[in-house]
Amino acid sequence: MYCPKCHVEYVPSFTRCAECNVELVEVLPTAKPARRHSTDGLVTVFSTHDPGLAAVAESLLQSADVRFSVRGMLLPYPGAFPVDLQVLAGDADEARRILADLAAPESQP
Ligand SMILES: [Zn+2]
Numbered sequence: 383m384y385c386p387k388c389h390v391e392y393v394p395s396f397t398r399c400a401e402c403n404v405e406l407v408e409v410l411p412t413a414k415p416a417r418r419h420s421t422d423g424l425v426t427v428f429s430t431h432d433p434g435l436a437a438v439a440e441s442l443l444q445s446a447d448v449r450f451s452v453r454g455m456l457l458p459y460p461g462a463f464p465v466d467l468q469v470l471a472g473d474a475d476e477a478r479r480i481l482a483d484l485a486a487p488e489s490q491p
Pocket of ligand 1: 385387388389390399400402403
């Protein structure tokens with residue numbers, strides 16, 4: 383048993399840390415990737431060859447106040463390569479939900 387706060391190991395008969403007065407855990411939580419708001423961890427949530435569609439997706443994200451970055455717009459041949467909209471990993475679920483309607487028609491055969 384371990385104290386999740388001070389990480390001291392206790393024998394199994396203990397259930398609380400005497401120092402911290404918190405419940406002991408069997409396994410110390412490993413460093414889970416918490417919801418981070420840094421520049422790394424960008425996730426591509428939308429990809430299209432259609433610059434117009436990309437613009438619509440951008441405005442949708444903008445109106446939903448989701449921060450995003452665009453990759454591919456500055457390529458010399460617009461439309462030749464997909465435009466990727468990337469958001470922070472923590473915002474990916476929300477962004478995908480916002481863009482779900484937009485992405486659906488293109489995924490249809
Ligand atoms: Zn403790």
